[in-house]
Amino acid sequence: MGLVDPPGRIVSGSIKLGGKELVGLDDQGMRAIRGKEISMIFQDPMMTLNPVLRIDTQMIEAIDAHEKTSKKAALARAQQALEKVGIPAAADRLKAYPHQFSGGMRQRVAIAIALLNNPSLIIADEPTTALDVTIQSQILAKMQELCADSGTALIWITHDLTVVAGLAHRVAVMYAGRLVETGFVDDVLDHPLHPYTRGLLRSLPSEGIPGQPLEQIPGMTPSLGRLPPGCAFAPRCRNATEICHRSSPEGTVFPNQRLARCHHPFDSVAQPVGLTER
Amino acid sequence: MQGISKRFTTPVDLAGRLANLLGANHQPQTVHAVSDVNLAVIPGEVVGLVGESGCGKSTLGRMVAGIYEPTEGKISYQGKDMRLMTQTEARQASLSVQMIFQDPMSSLNPRMRVIDIVSEAPVYHGIIESAERGDYVATILKKVGLDPVFMQRYPHQFSGGQRARIGIARALAVNPKFLVCDESVAALDVSIQAQVLNLFMLLRQELNLTYLFISHDLGVVRHLSDRVVIMYLGCVVETAPAAELFDAPNHPYSQALLENVPTLKLRHKRFSSIKGEIPSPMNPPTGCHFHPRCPKAGPRCSVEQPVLRPISTGRQSACHLNDGGVG
Numbered sequence: 146m147g148l149v150d151p152p153g154r155i156v157s158g159s160i161k162l163g164g165k166e167l168v169g170l171d172d173q174g175m176r177a178i179r180g181k182e183i184s185m186i187f188q189d190p191m192m193t194l195n196p197v198l199r200i201d202t203q204m205i206e207a208i209d210a211h212e213k214t215s216k217k218a219a220l221a222r223a224q225q226a227l228e229k230v231g232i233p234a235a236a237d238r239l240k241a242y243p244h245q246f247s248g249g250m251r252q253r254v255a256i257a258i259a260l261l262n263n264p265s266l267i268i269a270d271e272p273t274t275a276l277d278v279t280i281q282s283q284i285l286a287k288m289q290e291l292c293a294d295s296g297t298a299l300i301w302i303t304h305d306l307t308v309v310a311g312l313a314h315r316v317a318v319m320y321a322g323r324l325v326e327t328g329f330v331d332d333v334l335d336h337p338l339h340p341y342t343r344g345l346l347r348s349l350p351s352e353g354i355p356g357q358p359l360e361q362i363p364g365m366t367p368s369l370g371r372l373p374p375g376c377a378f379a380p381r382c383r384n385a386t387e388i389c390h391r392s393s394p395e396g397t398v399f400p401n402q403r404l405a406r407c408h409h410p411f412d413s414v415a416q417p418v419g420l421t422e423r
Numbered sequence: 424m425q426g427i428s429k430r431f432t433t434p435v436d437l438a439g440r441l442a443n444l445l446g447a448n449h450q451p452q453t454v455h456a457v458s459d460v461n462l463a464v465i466p467g468e469v470v471g472l473v474g475e476s477g478c479g480k481s482t483l484g485r486m487v488a489g490i491y492e493p494t495e496g497k498i499s500y501q502g503k504d505m506r507l508m509t510q511t512e513a514r515q516a517s518l519s520v521q522m523i524f525q526d527p528m529s530s531l532n533p534r535m536r537v538i539d540i541v542s543e544a545p546v547y548h549g550i551i552e553s554a555e556r557g558d559y560v561a562t563i564l565k566k567v568g569l570d571p572v573f574m575q576r577y578p579h580q581f582s583g584g585q586r587a588r589i590g591i592a593r594a595l596a597v598n599p600k601f602l603v604c605d606e607s608v609a610a611l612d613v614s615i616q617a618q619v620l621n622l623f624m625l626l627r628q629e630l631n632l633t634y635l636f637i638s639h640d641l642g643v644v645r646h647l648s649d650r651v652v653i654m655y656l657g658c659v660v661e662t663a664p665a666a667e668l669f670d671a672p673n674h675p676y677s678q679a680l681l682e683n684v685p686t687l688k689l690r691h692k693r694f695s696s697i698k699g700e701i702p703s704p705m706n707p708p709t710g711c712h713f714h715p716r717c718p719k720a721g722p723r724c725s726v727e728q729p730v731l732r733p734i735s736t737g738r739q740s741a742c743h744l745n746d747g748g749v750g
Binding site for chain 1: 475
């Protein structure tokens, strides 16, 4: 999204959207993409919606930023978007302010705004973390339906692996600023290659045996300013050996488009590990 | 607890009172946060209290911990009505029931050192002398898995998981028998959450504690609880032993709640959901509170409020389906 504030900056690497390089794009170029090609949904819609502007004002603003339409046409599109995300009495609700919505409804408004310009990619950053289970389920159902209908790609940022299991096709696990494992959901969740992924899966209370201690990952996430030399996970890893503390592992490619960054990955074929063995 | 209710009333504000003088009609607003709840917790038991936000579970927990006074009903501790106890008895009883809050950043005083946070209550209540508090705090910190060298630090110098442990240490400092945990692990990462949950289970064994564990996370509740109580809009809709409830929920709300919990085993599922949202407790629906969202509701549900009745040993559910149908 190009939203990292200074002093943060992209030091190296490349981000491509449909073949177009985004790194190094000027402000104007980035503005044309942001909200049009890529939209973002944030965790807390109370913080991202402007509390002193009506919903319709905010929605028309998002349309106006990218194309010239009459106010009437924009309003009609805004209403359509609200209907799509399942807000009852959309025409009336357009005139409401964010505080007049409940948490779940506010998140729906945020999703409607993200959908306004038919983006090719939506990035959703923990959008259901603050919501109740039944409301989370409603939002997930809506997102699933909308993305399937419009063919929009979705990056769902979350710490909740159970949501990943239900929603995603592929999963990428991050630890201390690096991708430690990527692959298809079924592969990664059933046969994790990286000890961190396995630790995460096993520490889920819903997967443990009730009353039995959960398998826990000792210690805590290191500060990004003071990363240990070698593999960042090594101090918390059961399988760490001398090489792990000395050198950072390279990404290794495994069959079926999987990648793991570990010196001692669990061999998924010879030794099935993780959930299926229990 | 018997027939516990809690109502919060917002008095009419000044503008409203002025308007009333001019002939307008502003009534005080009342929120029925908890209405007529009966709950007994047996010593040594872990009871999970589940519900969506706004259902009154935290209010109930706070009444158990003695932070709120119930508007109606009585709370008994070891068979004795708390309001009929002598002052010493009441103090003993309220020391035995301690609460652990959701957000340790806002429940720990940021200007106090850990040693003062943990030792304040036991010194005040004469459990320890002020002189021995260093040693005392050190033993308690060790119990919750913190290094005693940290006791001179302030809360902001700790990570989220460590702060949660400080909150637990503070509750343990007065030797409680009963802990009310209100969403105590909700704000923690999975790996840290697992550590704290393991600590809860370890402490239960070591100190023979009883828990009322309030959470919206059914996975956590299932893992920890012996018995689960499900609340909806101020009322208990179902109570059952944990294993039975998760195998076969009886109340339509419990069924919907369990269906909506994502699990690792369900891949690429189509999320579906119960319609609507939890209604405002200021103006609850007539009859069964759940009927506007219930897929099985019938005419009777909107008129008559179902009562909690036994459906098998140790299980109770409040639904007309168990009692002659919804027609």
